[in-house]
Amino acid sequence: MRPLPSAIALLTLASIRRLLREGLVIRSLIFPVALTTGTEVVTLGVVAITVPDDQVAVPTSWTDDALGQLLATHQITLEPTSDPAGAVFNKEAKAGFDGSKVYTLGLPPELLLVESYLRSKHPESWQIEPVLREHRPQDLPGAGRLISRLVSAIYALYGVVIGAGMIARDRDDGTLAAEFLLPVPRFAIAASRWIAASLVLCGCQIPALFLLDALISVPDLYAQMGHGAAASLTSCAIGLAAIGSSGAKSGFSARLAGALSADFALYLAGRLIPGLAPILPVASLGQASEPWLPLILAALFALGSIFQFQRVNGR
């Protein structure tokens, strides 16, 4: 008889391999991050194609160099042209002017620079002090945090499905009954599946968060990873516990719905009782606090579901 840790390790490797062999599992786990980052890249691509050059179109007769110096400090150049309005319309320049008329497409910051300069020539009129600042990653904490929370929540739901589905599928195809004949305690079989599902989930979730950080910046990245991992580990445990003695042919849908509801209840508990949000797995998604408490609770959830499995029979 093999020692228990090596038996669990071998069973875990076999489970990981079966999960990786199912193209559907990998595609599903890659899909959330592919969709979010793909959408962002396409959006930026469209904006990049349609955005005009950093130029302000001026009449060819323009000789005043002060405006050019002002715009140069913002990396904007003057583009002499016979038709400033046409240049703006054709997206060759962000703004243009001809005498007292300033042409724009929408309300770009370049408009304020040109308008403030022209108004400064008329000190009796109201004046403009443009406040121009490009967004830095740290200026947009909300977007990165929201998207990372959404992606982590999707992985948590996958955790329930994979945790429950692994047992149900193996029960239906007879794999579970065969493993029950092995000289290992039943909790080892559950533990190996929980570890396998958790590793595969976190193995996709962590690079997904790295990718989001590379493209949109995720504040408190490592805390988000910890809370995301805690949610995934807990969800796998819930799925594992919920499926109990059911298989795909015997009440799988109802058990799965129950497990998904339990996952949602955890999230809801964090929303209703704010004090629970930083410590309760799933509810802690998006929190900036250290993720150790949710991770410890996730391990306790897992222990509970693994030892509950000891009572399960193979039929």
Place this chain on the structure above:
Amino acid sequence: MRLRPTRVVAVARRDLAMETAGRKGIFLPLILVGLLIPAATVSTDSLFDFPKPKVRLSGDIPAAIQELPNTEITNSTTSHIHFTHNENGVLVLHARWIPDEVRTLLDKDAPAPVQVIDVGKEAQLPKRSLLLALIASSVLSGAVAESLPGERSRRTLETLLAAAISHGELVAGKWLAWAGLGAMAATVAALLSMVLGRQSPGPWLLALPFVPACTVALGMFLVRTSNDLIGGSAVAIRVLPALLTVSGVIAWMLGGIDPTLGALLPLGGALLAAGGLWEGWTPVILSVLSTGTTAAVLLALTSRDIGGFQESSSYFPERLRVLVGATAVGMAIWWMPVAGPALWSAAGNSVFASGLSTASAQWAAAMFFLIAAFGMSAQTSDIPKALSWRSPTISTWLPTLLVIPALHHLLATPPLWTFDASLRLFNATAPQLGVAALVGVLAQELFFRGWVLTRAGPIVGIVSSTLVLFPTQPIAGLLVSSLLAWLALHSRSVWPSMFAHFAAMFAIPLSPLGSTALALGGLALSLFYHSKDKQVSAPSAF
């Protein structure tokens, strides 16, 4: 292909009868009616009438400005416009943007010294019939998933194919059932919308039924080899909405250049034509022709492939598929996180791009390369063999060591293209990135010299690695990829190429002559050892 109308209709009636039988049968019609009727009848000027953002004001706000609708008084740090007065008592607006209403109000008492004119044309937006087409198409994804995979999992597809109907008639019948339902539902909803005066009649009505018709054909094509309902649903639910949206956006962009171009894009062209985006009959007719032809081709391909129960169909040789697949996957994994931030600069915010983490990009790419390598090799019976994960012989380490300076020299070759994205790709493996860059290199080796090379041979391995990893230094990249591939082939292990690539990043630079001499020496030594190995046993893996 012979299509007998009576058989086609019989298959369609059977599918509709099965879906609408019993209590559950009422769900699909209920969902269609429940979504389409409100979309067709709700009273609004435009479905795309987005609310204007509120203008946040602070400071000495003039009373007239405070009375403007859609404004909000806030503090100076978060406001769009902060009002002050200068030493001459003139009003000064410290502004991030100034809406037209504010400018007009401030200029009303005196002649404006500056006149602001927005020369932008109003963006053309589709009408509500686009929503009807989208709803009618989206609701059918479940039925499409059920059509062929459901028959296959119930083991009834064999029976149907053995009956006196052709594959084409079976596919056409199933398509007719769901495309017909979708087209009819969308058309009835559109007629209701016209009767209530919500949308005027126009050529768009012709394109409307073609959207669900082509969507169903596309859905059937996507699920043609799925073995069960879950697999079919996963594909249909995941891919169909994405394809509808992407083709619609691309058609919209092309249509901005010329409506004819947008209309020619299958599915997306019909979607926007159904939304009444373009004036006149020409774009509508073109979109109907392109989308209808595409649907017919997809149905023909589906009918050709449904006989292969468990096997996925393949139109291309294995090596070409691996080349295209590995290059596409590699580009997505490597270029998106590393070069992707350059899009922020291209879109006008270089400050944001410069603040994004390159180390995170490296970690993301490295981990996704590992997922790809292990995910692909897990499809085989022997993962270590599929990744060339085995100990090399001692004799292979000497040429490996000698190749390192040459690799170092080649990796430092200046890029041929130096725009923002190309520089990001070139600089991504700089040793300064530390552990992230090193893990990235190891993961790349496992993917290209492990899985791709073992699966499809040296040419595919070298070409895909060069295209993905060295797009800015193609000649040097080709040599690097060739040297690393040679190391992997020679040693029958991925370890030497991993070590060489890893070490080359930190190797002491030698002159080109010295590097070449060392590389040639390594080559001669390895040929010598290789010939000795051959005398003992013939190589098997490569």
